[in-house]
Structures are given as C-alpha cells and as structure tokens.
Amino acid sequence: MWWRPALREAAESLGAAVTSAIALGLAFVVLDAAGARSWLDVLLAAVLIAVGHRLARPVLRVVASVLGIVGAMVAGLAAQVVVAWAALTLVAGIVVRSWLEVLVLLVVASVVLASGRWLVGANDSSYVVGDVLRVAPAGARRGETSGARPRGLLVVQLDGVSREVLVHAVQAGLAPTITRWLRSGSHRLAGWWASVPATTPASQAGLLHGSTAAVPAFRWWDKELGRVVVTNHPVDAALVEARLSDGHGLLAHGGAAVSTMFTGDAPTALLVMSRARGRRGPGPGTAFIRFFASPYVLTRTIGLTLGEMVKELYQGHRQRVRRVEPRVPRRGAYVALRALSNVLLRDLNTAVVAEQLLDGAPTVFVDLVDYDEIAHHAGPLRPEALRALEGLDRVLHVLVQVAARAPRDYAVVVLSDHGQSLGATFEQVEGASLLEVVRDLMTPETGGGRAAAVRSDAREEWSPLNALLGASGGARVTDRSAPAASGRGGARRDAAVDASAGADAEAEPRPEVAVTASGNLAMLWFPRLPGRVPLEEIARRWPLLVDGLLARAAIGVVVAATAHRGPVAIGARGTRLLADGVDLASAVHGQDPLAPYGPRARPDLLRLAGLADAGDLVVVSSVDRYGQVHAFEELVGSHGGLGGAQNDALLLHPADWTVEADLCTDVDGTSRLVGAESVHQQLVRWQRALGVRP
Incomplete structure (x- = not known):
C-alpha cells in the first residue's frame, strides 16, 4: 500500500x-x-x-x-x-x-x-547511517524506483586482511554478515596473490589504475628527484598518481573513491591521499556536513574514540603482563592513532560511503584500515586484531542496508590489498636497526667515520589521518660526521629534510646510502652513483656489505643486478639467477635462496628488480617454517615482501560471477589472480557486465 x-x-x-x-x-x-x-x-x-x-x-x-x-x-x-x-x-x-x-x-x-x-x-555504525537515511531524499528512504534499478558496484577493501585470517574470523563467529553470504551461496571466497611489494600503495595503484610500475615499495629513493618518495605523504601520492593515471582508472566513469591512496580517476574523491593537498583537500565540506552536524553522532563518536584509547591501553598492558611474544611497544601516539582510525574514521567513512550510495554513484571504492592498524602492533591473529574484523563486518551489514534503499542495485565485492605475517622485528633479533648494520658494514674497520645515510621515518599507519588532515612529512638525514654508534644508543647528528622538497633536494649533498623499509622488504640505494649500481661495483666499493648482510640470521636473501647475467638472488649458502628462460640447474649455485619463499618468489623478485626505482640492493628478511618474518620496522605484523600470509589477499565476490581463467596463473597448484593488475582487469570486466562502464 x-x-x-x-x-x-x-x-x-x-x-x-x-x-x-x-x-x-x-x-x-x-x-x-x-x-x-x-x-x-x-x-x-x-x-x-x-x-x-x-x-x-x-x-x-x-x-x-x-x-x-x-x-x-x-x-x-x-x-x-x-x-x-x-x-x-x-x-x-x-x-x-x-x-x-x-x-x-x-x-x-x-x-x-x-x-x-x-x-x-x-550495530555501532548503523546509528551514523540511520541519520543519513533519515535526511536522504524520500524516494531513496522508501526504496521507490521506477521499474528495475540500474546496477552499481560497491568495492570494500579490508586493508591487510588475508584470506586465511578471514576464514578464521568466519569460523570464530566474528563475521556473521560474511558468513551469511557464504552459507546462502550469494558470495564466493577466493584469494589472489599480492605481488611484491605487498603494500597498500602498490596494490591500490594496481587495483585502481591497473599498473604498479611506479611503486617499487611503500617508500623509496628517487634518483631523478634526489630524495625519498613516501606514498603516505599527499604531495608524493599525487606525484605517483600523475605517473600512473591514463584517465581510464577503475572509477573513471562517475565513480567515487573514499579513503584510498589514489583516485582511480574518480570524479568524486573523498579522503583520498593524492588529493589531500589539492585545491579541494580531503573533499568538499558538503560531503561531511551531515556527519559532523548530526545530533549526538559526532559527540558519540568522540566518546567511543576515547573508549578505544582505554581499550588499547588495557590490551597492550595484557600483552606485556602475559609476556606474549613476539610483541612491540604499543604506547605513545599509536594509542590515539588506533582510536582515531578505528572509530572516528570508520564512522566517517561509513557515513560518506552511504551518501555516495544514496546519490547513485555507479562504482564506489572504500578502504577500511581498522584491522591493518591493530594487526601491525598486536599481531595478525591476536584477539584484538580479529575483533577489529567484527567491527568491519558490522560496517558491511550497514552498507548493504543502505544499498537496499539506493537508486542503484549494488553488487558488493570485498577484497584486500595484502595480508600480514607475524614475527619479531629485525632489531629485536639482531640488536640493531638495518640502517645501523648497513652503515657499520660500509665503514672502514678503523671505525673513523660513518657513511652518510638517509632513511624515511614516515609510518604507513598514519596514511588515513594524512589524507584527512592534508599532512605532509619528511625524511631524516643522518650526517656522515656523526660518530660511530655504540649499540642501539649511539650518538648521531640528525637534520630534517622535506621529503617533498623537489628541486631544493638537489642543493643538499646526496647521502652515500639511502635505506628504506616496507615491512620485511628493505631497499638500499647509492645516490652518489648514477643509474642502477651493479653487484660487481658494490662489492668493489664495499666488500663487506653483501656478505655482512647475509651473515645476519634475520636476513634471508639479497637481490642485486649483475653486469652481465641480469638480477641475482643471493643467500648465505647459494645464489639463483632470476632471468626467465634459465633452467633451474643452471640458475642455482649451491642452495636455492628462494626455496623457503614459495613458487612466486622468483617471478616476483624479477619483476621488482626491473622497476625503474627499485633499490640497488633489495633485502628480504628470513622466513621460518611457521611463516614468521622479521620486519625492518618496529611492527610485529608486517607486509611488503615474501613469507607467511602477507601475499595471500582475499577476493569475495557474487557467486554467479566468475574469475576468468585467462587472467589467472597457477600458484602452487591453484589457479588464481596474480598481482593487483589482474584484479583490476577482472573488476573492469565485471563493471562492463553490470553496465557501469563503457
């Protein structure tokens, strides 16, 4: 009636x-x-x-x-x-x-x-969306349509959630919405291989723009610019997107990007890193006014944010009291960061996505970072990390409720950009940071001076807040005149350098070595030397460096270019040529250093070594038989390289859709999509089948 x-x-x-x-x-x-x-x-x-x-x-x-x-x-x-x-x-x-x-x-x-x-x-988030629905146009609230609704696509990225972790959450009863989808047969759970570098910027570059060629890591030294590029700095994210975009990204045809690194060429970009320092910043204020002005909603969210801080302090204390290992410190700024990302930003994202659905955007893509933030500091399968999935599942439930009242009939795809792997950090295992180890190995045995080095201090977990605030950061330069460090507490002189300095960076003397870390993947560049520095030249200038790195138990493999035989992977007891077309017997000398990393290690590292901005040396931590790795950052859950579940990303899609065989590759006996570019191609095909893309 x-x-x-x-x-x-x-x-x-x-x-x-x-x-x-x-x-x-x-x-x-x-x-x-x-x-x-x-x-x-x-x-x-x-x-x-x-x-x-x-x-x-x-x-x-x-x-x-x-x-x-x-x-x-x-x-x-x-x-x-x-x-x-x-x-x-x-x-x-x-x-x-x-x-x-x-x-x-x-x-x-x-x-x-x-x-x-x-x-x-x-449901916590339903209160936020309830207000959005009440102020939506009457037709949207009542579900009125004239005939069949046109189709739409909602893509929800659960940042850092591996397929294995989602299965655990389903079995533990922490994801009832997804469980209902799977049991009813409406959706099918698949996986895809997140290629190295298994990081959010690389995967989102592939998912949204169809190419990862401009993203060799989370942060890297750009020899052309003469500085560190850090993808969670808005200026650098805009630079990377300019290199990636061809105007035909996943969201080019009327789509909306929410809380992503890049826009995917979306005309509507809200809380997107690459636009945070642009003319419109995180997005037009009108897109957020309903959330901020709704009675009780913002004050309630602030109250829950403070409650999340208390929860984090308690959970971190519990880990220390119970002596859970491995673990990292969970105090300081991270307490506020977790609260802001897991409550304020989640509620804000939910409200913004709901508005885009009610506005009828053909494709909406949102990145929800809750799990990834907690898993970095608590561990991928620790109770507090899995509880974050419970909250994300509730968000999915709310968005499906909103989609039912939207002017479009939205199909829902849930995916992740990578997984995470557990493990004690490199510094916990070795007693020194990778930067300290590298500088010591490059220093003459007399101990007179230390190599001038640069590293980036930007942390991935600040990405969502950088997009919200339009913040930018810098890189830390360690001056070569600093005296040799004594253990972990050695003295040194630091000077701040703007990582987005552009031409000004040329005025600064280039460091002798640049070291960056992306989880258990690290890279070294020698900025004073032109082009890609071959292994032979590195060995001549710093004869202790490569062997010294491989002598560390927490380092599993070092990749370098050779003068005549292409890139090579070097382990403590053997080497392997990475080039295609070389049979295994000829490629491996001694023990195969890539054997612990699985069948995708060689092609992934070969591809990475071929990227224009890849390091002169690429370092991957060791991995044990339990899949535990060693991050070169102070994170107990990490991703970026190889080993463990970090490359096992998830793809949850409507059951009547197929993952097309021509896009798949065999991975250890299973046919699956490999690389974010392949997932992008599959999403584009699904868009065309829905009629939301020409």
Missing part, C-alpha cells in the same frame, strides 16, 4: 526522537545543575533539536562548501550546541544555565546512546 513507506518513515523518526529523549532524560538525571520538569518536556526538546538540525542544514552546507572539511566540523559542532541551546530554552519545563551545561548534556546523552546500543547489541 502507498501509505506503508510513509508510515514506516514516521515510525523511524518517532523512534529516533524517543531514543534521543531517553538519552537526554538520563543526562538530566546525571547532571544536577540542569533540570527538566517532566519526560514530556524532554521529548519535546528532542523533537525540537531534530527539527532545528534539519532546518540548519542548508545553511551549514553553504558554510561547509566555502570552508571545507575543517569548516564542516567546526560549523557542525557549533550548530549542535546552538540548536540544543535554543531547543532547551524554548521548552518552559527545562532549565539550563550556560552553554557549558548544554555541551555537557550533549556529551552525556551521546555516551548514554552509545552505551544503550552496546547493551542491546545494536
């Missing part, structure tokens, strides 16, 4: 008003200074607050369009206080004495709402 959608809409609005009234009423009970005469007065105030926010939104959208995301946040918060003050003042039976009381009432009411929803097992 025609009246049923309207009745359902009215019931939803009334239910929201009653829920808000209960929260406000309990807030009045908690605060002695403020008071209300009756519950009816509180209900009337809740209704007035909701109406006031609806009336204020057009003005807020104008403000946000001028001032951007920061203006949207400030205006939204101010509007919440002003509207609440006006509503509470208009109701005769309510007494509030100051703006501060109004603000405290809103915060307490938000905490009550969040606590109540937790007690009844309600």
